[in-house]
Amino acid sequence: DAAEKAGFETFMLKEIHEQPTAIHDTMADRLHEDGSVDMAELALDDAALARIGKIQIVACGTSYHAGLVGRHLIEEWSGVPVHVEVASEYRYRTCLAGPGDLVIGITQSGETADTLAAMRVARQRGAHVVALTNIMGSQATRDADGVMYTRAGLEIGVAATKTHVAQVVALALLSLKLGRLKWHLTPEGARELASEIAALPGIVSTYLDSDAANDVADVARSYSRRPFFLYLGRHVGVPVCFEGALKLKEISYIPTEAYPAGEMKHGPIALLDEGSPVVCVATDSHVFDKVVSNIQEVKARGAQVIAVATEGNSEIEEHADAVLW
Ligand code: M6R
Numbered sequence: 001d002a003a004e005k006a007g008f009e010t011f012m013l014k015e016i017h018e019q020p021t022a023i024h025d026t027m028a029d030r031l032h033e034d035g036s037v038d039m040a041e042l043a044l045d046d047a048a049l050a051r052i053g054k055i056q057i058v059a060c061g062t063s064y065h066a067g068l069v070g071r072h073l074i075e076e077w078s079g080v081p082v083h084v085e086v087a088s089e090y091r092y093r094t095c096l097a098g099p100g101d102l103v104i105g106i107t108q109s110g111e112t113a114d115t116l117a118a119m120r121v122a123r124q125r126g127a128h129v130v131a132l133t134n135i136m137g138s139q140a141t142r143d144a145d146g147v148m149y150t151r152a153g154l155e156i157g158v159a160a161t162k163t164h165v166a167q168v169v170a171l172a173l174l175s176l177k178l179g180r181l182k183w184h185l186t187p188e189g190a191r192e193l194a195s196e197i198a199a200l201p202g203i204v205s206t207y208l209d210s211d212a213a214n215d216v217a218d219v220a221r222s223y224s225r226r227p228f229f230l231y232l233g234r235h236v237g238v239p240v241c242f243e244g245a246l247k248l249k250e251i252s253y254i255p256t257e258a259y260p261a262g263e264m265k266h267g268p269i270a271l272l273d274e275g276s277p278v279v280c281v282a283t284d285s286h287v288f289d290k291v292v293s294n295i296q297e298v299k300a301r302g303a304q305v306i307a308v309a310t311e312g313n314s315e316i317e318e319h320a321d322a323v324l325w
Contacts, residue, residue: 002153002154002156003154003156010157011156011157012157012159012161012251014157015155015156015157015161015162016161016162016208017208018152018153018162019161019162019165019204019208020201020202020204020205020208021153021201022150022151022152022153022162022163022165022166023165023166023169023200023201023204024201025151025152025153025166026149026150026151026152026166026169026170026173027169027173027197027198027200028151030173031173031176031194031197031198032194033191033194033195033198034187034190034191034194035176035180035185035187035189035190035191035192035193035194036177036180036190037173037174037176037177037180039148039173039174039177041146041147041148041149042130042146042147042148042174043128043130043145043146043147044102044128044130044146046181048128049102049177049178049181050181050182051100052080052100052101052102052178053080053100053101054080054081054082054083054097054101054102055074055080055081055082055083055101055102055103055104056082056083056084056085056090056097056101056102056103056104056122056127057070057071057082057083057084057085057103057104057105057106058084058085058086058087058090058091058103058104058105058106058115058118058119058122059084059086059087059105059106059107059115060086060087060088060107060112060114060115061160061246062108062160062163062164062243062246063106063107063108063112063115063132063160063164063167064084064086064087064106065164065239065242065243065246066106066164066167066168066171066239067084067104067106067171068084068238068239068242069168069171069236069239069240070082070084070104070106070167070168070171070172070174070175071084072235072236072239073171073172073175074171074174074175074178076175077175077176077178077179077184077185077193078175078178078179078181078182078184078185079179079182079184080178080182085118086114087105087112087114087115087117087118088114088118090118090121091114091117091118091121095121095122095125097122097125097126097127098125098126098127099126099127101122101127101128102127102128102130103119103122103123103127103128103129103130104129104130104131104132104148105118105119105129105130105131105132105140105144106132106133106167107131107132107133107138107140108133108134108135108150108152108155108160108163108164108167109133109134109135109138110131110133110134110135110138110139110140110141111135111138111139111140115140116139116140116143119131119140119143119144120143123143123144123145128145128146129143129144129145129146130144130145130146130147130148131143131144131146131147131148132147132148132150132167132170132171133147133148133149133150134149134150134151134152134155134163134166136149148170148174149170150163150166150167150169150170151166152165152166158250159247159250159251164243165204169197169200172197173197176190176193176194176197179193212311212324212325215324215325216324219306219322219324222322223277223304223306223322224252226254226275226276226277227254227255228254228255228256228257228271228276229245229248229254229255229256229257229276229277229278229279230256230257230258230259230268230271230272230276230277230278230279230298230303231244231245231248231256231257231258231259231278231279231280231281232258232259232260232261232264232278232279232280232281232291232294232298233258233260233261233280233281233291234260234261234262234281234287234290234291234294235285235286235287236285237261237281237282237283237285237287237291238258238260240281240308241258241259241279241281242258244258244279244281245257245258246258257271261280261290261291261294262290262294264294264297264298265297269297269298269301272298272301272302272303273301273302273303274301274302274303275302275303275304276301276302276303276304277303277304277305277306278295278298278303278304278305278306279305279306279307279308280294280295280298280305280306280307280308280320281307281308282295282307282308282309282316282320283308283309283310284309284310284313288313292315292316292319295307295319295320296319299319304321304322305319305320305321305322306320306321306322306323306324307319307320307322307323307324308323308324309323309324309325310325311325
């Protein structure tokens with residue numbers, strides 16, 4: 001079935017529509033209503049997990065961006081410090097991981113040479129190394145002490161989509177588990193997060209079937225001839241921008257940059273001209289007002305803002321030229 005497009009124009013589009021299933025299958029039988037999480041394949045029992053001092057994540061490309069999202073979740077929910085690094089750099093730096101540390105190599109294929117090499121370096125130093133991968137029996141699973149499988153099904157499109165969201169979900173489960181073990185989350189807090197995670201497949205599915213998804217196509221069409229795009233976000237919106245910009249480059253060949261919005265005034269603002277499209281992640285969060293002030297700065301340069309915002313937030317419409325809800 002994976003080798004057929006099932007009526008979709010491309011494998012990428014088909015795989016985008018398979019995201020609800022990928023998310024559901026990745027959490028199925030691991031996540032429980034009370035906020036507990038089963039992850040026996042990590043090969044670390046609860047006592048050892050509770051003693052983890054720090055976490056390092058190594059990965060490339062889209063998998064690296066999943067790691068950056070994961071850092072926010074792990075640090076916020078469990079208080080464990082996380083360092084995320086591009087695997088091709090990590091492998092050539094002094095490795096400071098050791099016994100008592102957890103190193104997670106994220107690789108959809110399980111075969112990316114730089115990620116495998118970085119995992120090997122960390123393992124030689126005595127860290128517990130886990131492969132987060134979509135492919136059973138891949139090299140990463142053989143080189144690691146433990147595994148965390150995403151269950152996204154085969155991804156044929158070169159641009160990673162469903163495997164990326166499945167990686168984020170797997171990291172959310174790990175964060176929840178650590179948060180409980182470290183007593184960083186209250187039992188009620190863990191239960192609440194579990195129910196929010198469990199609701200994700202339904203939310204994504206409703207979105208993909210809604211008019212909002214068609215509106216994205218209209219916005220894409222109207223901006224498709226622009227020579228350059230800038231993506232801006234804050235907090236977890238930063239890796240979302242990195243990933244969005246990577247997808248835009250990869251699929252459209254349009255030069256694109258992505259920055260933490262607060263960095264814009266330190267140089268990148270010079271790239272903006274009258275009419276330059278700037279995609280701003282402005283979803284509801286504690287940094288919303290900060291993002292709105294960045295939007296005002298880019299508007300003052302004559303740029304056009306495409307905001308990615310939470311449905312129902314009418315304030316953003318006053319500032320943006322187009323909104324992707
Ligand atoms: O299989 P991996 O996750 O290790 O692949 C790493 C990157 O090559 C990959 O994520 C790449 O960036 C995406 N396919 C881009 O969409």
